[in-house]
Each structure stands twice: as C-alpha cells, then as structure tokens.
Amino acid sequence: MSQLVNLGSSPLIGKIQRYGMILTVLGAVGLGAAYAVGGGLQRMMGDYLLGFWYFAGISVTMVFFSALQYLTRAGWSSSIRRIAENFAGMVPFMLVGFLPVIINLFSHSSIYEWTHESALTDPILIHKAGYLNTQFLIIRLTLYALLWFGMYRVIVGNSIKQDTMPGDHRPTEKNWTLAAPMVLIYALSISFCSFDLLMSLEPHWFSTMFGVYTFAGHFVAAISVITLMTVALYRGGHLKGYIRDEHFHDLGKLMFAFSVFWTYIAFSQYFIIWYANLPEETVYFTARTSHGWQYMGIALVIMHFIVPFMVLLRQDVKRKTNILVAAAIIILISHYIDLAWIILPAVGHVSGSEGMMFGWQELTGWIFFAGLFMMLAARAYKKNSAMAVNDPVLAESKEYVV
Amino acid sequence: MSTPAGVIGEFKDVNVIMTAAQKINEAGYRKWDIHTPYPVHGLDKAMGIKRSIITYISFLGLCGGLSTALGLQWWTGAVDYKLNIGGKGLFDWQFSIPIDFELSILGTAIMTVIGLFGLCQLPTWYNRYQNDESFKKATDDTFVVTIDSDDDRFSAEQTATFLKGLGAQNVHTVTA
Numbered sequence: 001m002s003q004l005v006n007l008g009s010s011p012l013i014g015k016i017q018r019y020g021m022i023l024t025v026l027g028a029v030g031l032g033a034a035y036a037v038g039g040g041l042q043r044m045m046g047d048y049l050l051g052f053w054y055f056a057g058i059s060v061t062m063v064f065f066s067a068l069q070y071l072t073r074a075g076w077s078s079s080i081r082r083i084a085e086n087f088a089g090m091v092p093f094m095l096v097g098f099l100p101v102i103i104n105l106f107s108h109s110s111i112y113e114w115t116h117e118s119a120l121t122d123p124i125l126i127h128k129a130g131y132l133n134t135q136f137l138i139i140r141l142t143l144y145a146l147l148w149f150g151m152y153r154v155i156v157g158n159s160i161k162q163d164t165m166p167g168d169h170r171p172t173e174k175n176w177t178l179a180a181p182m183v184l185i186y187a188l189s190i191s192f193c194s195f196d197l198l199m200s201l202e203p204h205w206f207s208t209m210f211g212v213y214t215f216a217g218h219f220v221a222a223i224s225v226i227t228l229m230t231v232a233l234y235r236g237g238h239l240k241g242y243i244r245d246e247h248f249h250d251l252g253k254l255m256f257a258f259s260v261f262w263t264y265i266a267f268s269q270y271f272i273i274w275y276a277n278l279p280e281e282t283v284y285f286t287a288r289t290s291h292g293w294q295y296m297g298i299a300l301v302i303m304h305f306i307v308p309f310m311v312l313l314r315q316d317v318k319r320k321t322n323i324l325v326a327a328a329i330i331i332l333i334s335h336y337i338d339l340a341w342i343i344l345p346a347v348g349h350v351s352g353s354e355g356m357m358f359g360w361q362e363l364t365g366w367i368f369f370a371g372l373f374m375m376l377a378a379r380a381y382k383k384n385s386a387m388a389v390n391d392p393v394l395a396e397s398k399e400y401v402v
Numbered sequence: 403m404s405t406p407a408g409v410i411g412e413f414k415d416v417n418v419i420m421t422a423a424q425k426i427n428e429a430g431y432r433k434w435d436i437h438t439p440y441p442v443h444g445l446d447k448a449m450g451i452k453r454s455i456i457t458y459i460s461f462l463g464l465c466g467g468l469s470t471a472l473g474l475q476w477w478t479g480a481v482d483y484k485l486n487i488g489g490k491g492l493f494d495w496q497f498s499i500p501i502d503f504e505l506s507i508l509g510t511a512i513m514t515v516i517g518l519f520g521l522c523q524l525p526t527w528y529n530r531y532q533n534d535e536s537f538k539k540a541t542d543d544t545f546v547v548t549i550d551s552d553d554d555r556f557s558a559e560q561t562a563t564f565l566k567g568l569g570a571q572n573v574h575t576v577t578a
Contacts, residue, residue, distance in 0.1 A: 271499065316453075401444055
C-alpha cells in the first residue's frame with residue numbers, strides 16, 4: 001500500500017476538531033475566571049501548570065513512543081505509530097507553553113517558593129540556588145523546548161517524509177540510526193523538566209526517582225490516548241485490515257504493564273522515604289496525606305493501580321474494545337489525579353492554605369490544553385497521512401499474530 | 403497383527419494443516435494432536451483447544467504465597483516475638499509490601515511450573531509414535547497429525563481415509 005490515507009475530511013477528525021475548539025474556548029474562559037473570581041494568580045498558575053504538563057508530557061512521550069518503535073524496529077506498531085506522531089502536534093509549540101511559567105517566575109507571588117524573597121535566607125535553598133535560579137531555569141526550559149522540537153523534526157519529520165517516497169527507505173533508515181540518541185535525549189529532558197516544573201514546587205524536598213515516576217505516568221497516559229484513537233479509527237471503519245484485534249491486545253498489554261510499572265515506582269519512592277523518615281524527605285508525603293489530600297492519594301492507588309490491574313489482567317479482555325476504552329479513560333483520569341496530587345498541595349501551601357484545594361478551577365487548565373491537544377491532532381490529521389503507508393515493516397503489522 | 407495405536411499423516415503446507423485441523427475438530431475427534439517444526443499461530447484455535455486452567459492454578463499459588471508472607475511477618479514480628487525495628491509499628495503494610503510481592507511471585511511461579519507439568523503430563527517417558535519415521539519429521543520440515551486409537555471415532559481404515567481426504571501424505575497406522 002502506498003496510497004496516502006487522508007482522513008482530514010472524515011467525520012471523526014471533524015468531531016475531534018470541533019470538540020477541541022469548544023474545549024479550548026471553554027478552558028480559556030475558565031482560566032480567566034479562575035484568575036478573576038476563582039482564587040487569583042497563584043491558583044490559576046497551578047491549574048495552568050497542571051493542564052500544560054499533563055498534555056505537554058503526553059505529547060513529548062508520543063514522540064518518544066515513535067522513536068521507541070524505530071529503535072526496536074517494531075513491526076506490530078507500524079500501522080498505528082502515526083497516531084502517536086499526529087498526537088504530538090503540541091511539541092513544536094512548547095516554548096509558548098513555557099512562557100506563562102517563565103513570566104510567573106518574576107512575580108512576587110510566584111508558585112515557586114524558591115523565587116520568593118524568603119529563599120534568600122533559607123539555608124537549604126541557599127545551597128540549591130546554583131541550580132534553582134531564575135536565569136538558569138529559563139535557559140533549561142528553552143533547551144528542553146529546542147531539544148523536543150529537534151526530536152519532533154527528526155522522528156516525526158522523517159516518518160512523514162517516508163510517506164511520499166515509495167521504495168526508497170532512506171528516511172526510515174535515518175530514524176533507525178537516530179532513534180537511540182533521541183530516546184536518550186527524551187529520558188534526560190523529561191526527567192529534568194519534571195524536576196524543574198514539578199519537584200521544585202517543593203524546593204526543600206527531593207527524590208531522584210521523580211523523573212521515572214512522572215515518565216511512567218506520561219507513558220501509560222500516552223498509550224491510553226493511542227488506544228482511544230485506535231478504537232475510534234477502528235469503529236469509524238478506517239484503516240481496514242491494518243487495525244486488528246492483535247493491536248488491541250498489545251496496547252492493552254502496554255497499558256497493563258505500565259500502570260503496574262507506575263505503581264512499582266510510586267511505591268518505591270514512598271517506601272524509601274517512609275523507611276528513612278528524614279524530615280526534608282517526609283515533608284512531601286505529610287503534606288499529601290493530610291488536610292483532605294489523602295483522599296486523592298487513596299483514589300490514586302485505586303484508580304491508577306487496582307482498577308486497571310483487575311480490569312486488564314485477563315488475556316481475552318484485552319481484545320474487547322469496550323473494556324479497553326473504559327480502562328484507558330480510567331487511566332487518563334488517574335493520571336490527572338496524579339499530577340493534581342503533585343502540584344496542588346504545593347500551590348496551596350504557597351498561597352497560604354493548607355486545606356484541600358480542588359474545585360472547578362482545577363479543571364480549567366486541563367480543559368484548555370485538552371482542546372489544544374485535540375485541535376493540533378486534527379490539524380496533523382488534515383495535513384498528514386493517517387498511516388505510515390510506505391513503512392518497510394508495515395506488512396508485518398497486517399500479518400502478525402500474538 | 404498387533405492392535406493399532408493410532409494413525410499418522412504428513413502435511414507439507416501450513417494453510418492445508420490449518421483447514422485440516424478445523425475439519426478434524428469438526429468431525430468430532432478429541433484424542434488427536436498436531437506436531438509442528440515451529441509454533442504455528444492460530445493453530446490452537448483451529449484445533450478447538452479450550453483455554454487452559456493454568457491461570458487458576460497460578461492464582462492459587464499467588465494466594466498461598468501472599469498469605470504465607472503476610473502471616474509469617476505478622477506472627478513472627480507482632481505476635482510470637484514482638485520486634486521493634488526503627489520505631490515502626492510491629493506490623494506495618496508498608497514494610498511488608500516487598501516481601502508480599504516477592505513471595506506472591508514465588509508462589510505463582512512454583513504453582514505455574516507444577517501446574518504445567520501436571521497438565522502436560524510431564525514427564526512422559528514413552529510416546530506411542532516415537533519410533534515412527536513420519537513422526538520424527540515433525541522436528542524438521544513436516545506438519546504431522548496423529549489421531550489416537552482410543553478416540554471414540556477411531557477406526558483404522560476410516561480415519562486413514564479421512565486424513566487422506568484432507569490432503570495428508572504417507573498416511574499409515576502405527577502399532578505400539
């Protein structure tokens with residue numbers, strides 16, 4: 001097959017674009033309302049960060065997913081790999097997304113405690129000032145944005161270039177060579193960016209596991225988005241013969257494996273801190289297991305581990321699209337709870353309220369970026385083929401059996 | 403003439419063996435098998451093999467491992483000889499998790515291996531077909547179908563004709 005598959009005018013993509021636009025407008029209005037009447041600048045910034053990092057993390061992880069398929073020369077995923085690439089549409093605009101965070105650093109009441117004047121006399125923060133300072137953070141954020149843009153250009157760019165070059169596999173071969181360094185860049189940049197954006201919200205606290213922890217959440221959420229889109233394409237009757245039960249089975253296995261992996265990392269992080277019982281480490285968990293935040297933590301254990309584990313354990317249910325969709329939605333909700341549980345207690349602490357802070361305001365940032373995420377995906381579907389039609393291993397995706 | 407132990411037939415084509423498997427299953431044979439040089443995906447479905455009960459045996463192993471882990475840690479640390487380690491509780495779920503996890507896996511793994519040996523009837527020291535020349539080809543380039551004589555529908559001539567009709571070559575009766 002070398003005919004391009006353009007779904008730009010299909011009802012499915014039209015729907016994604018329409019809902020994307022509605023959500024963007026709704027979210028923008030909501031963010032404005034959160035600032036004006038819902039709790040002021042700090043709360044609005046916390047909600048912005050929550051929404052931005054949720055979808056930015058998923059988008060960058062989509063590029064990583066594609067790079068991983070090139071790195072392993074995976075045949076099974078070659079018919080659905082383009083879903084990940086089309087849903088990475090936010091990646092080129094990362095620097096714009098970082099801008100509000102950067103501007104917020106200069107505010108007197110930024111959500112990052114280490115930018116406050118009190119940090120100048122805080123003995124722990126004085127020691128960390130070499131890394132946690134405004135100039136260096138801006139340099140780092142710019143660097144991440146550029147690195148991710150580079151990753152996007154190489155991996156997604158070559159994948160799309162291959163579509164119009166039947167019989168000439170040089171773009172794919174380039175990706176095969178470059179996938180390994182791209183995966184390395186992803187691993188370092190996503191870890192350090194989560195240190196900078198999320199972990200430094202609790203500047204006294206540190207966890208070397210934090211990068212892996214957020215990666216696990218982003219990866220399982222990205223797989224869930226891919227699963228939802230695969231099911232949507234399948235039900236819409238698109239890519240006939242190229243999306244099969246085997247793909248659902250494999251996506252189900254990945255969702256299962258990485259929700260367990262997230263649990264493993266999350267528990268390991270908790271366990272070590274609980275055992276050592278050192279004040280500068282336990283502060284993170286004491287804040288998150290009191291004042292009402294413990295309910296979110298319990299919800300996380302149930303929805304990010306127990307429910308996906310129970311639902312996806314059996315072999316045959318991974319081939320049933322209804323169950324996969326339900327599991328994917330549960331995982332996406334729990335990923336939201338996960339990030340909210342990391343970000344909101346710290347933002348609440350900075351803005352002077354220890355109690356649980358969760359209301360309509362917290363959904364606005366997520367809704368805004370969900371809309372952008374969908375609109376940019378629809379844009380990619382209008383521009384690019386919906387499948388990597390000239391991929392040298394595409395035939396394998398059509399034939400393989402688990 | 404000694405009593406037949408079964409009928410054996412050779413197939414060369416993987417697509418033919420797929421349809422043959424389906425037809426043999428539909429004909430009502432139950433004590434039969436296919437021996438292939440490599441794993442043929444989808445053959446189990448064509449043969450009508452049901453889902454194995456091994457997962458339930460494994461689950462029993464998990465329950466055994468988990469309850470051993472919890473019971474042992476609770477009884478030894480909090481009941482029989484109270485141990486204060488680092489000021490933690492005598493029995494806390496947090497510190498029990500790694501042991502619960504490992505013993506669950508150990509129990510599951512042991513029961514899976516035992517269950518597998520039981521369900522596959524291992525070790526089997528003698529197979530009625532093992533001296534047959536056709537049967538040995540299954541390790542090289544041939545798909546070999548064997549239908550045992552203790553199957554209710556077995557009759558040496560009819561089963562052999564049936565296999566020939568499905569496209570089998572070199573169909574012959576094996577005597578034990």
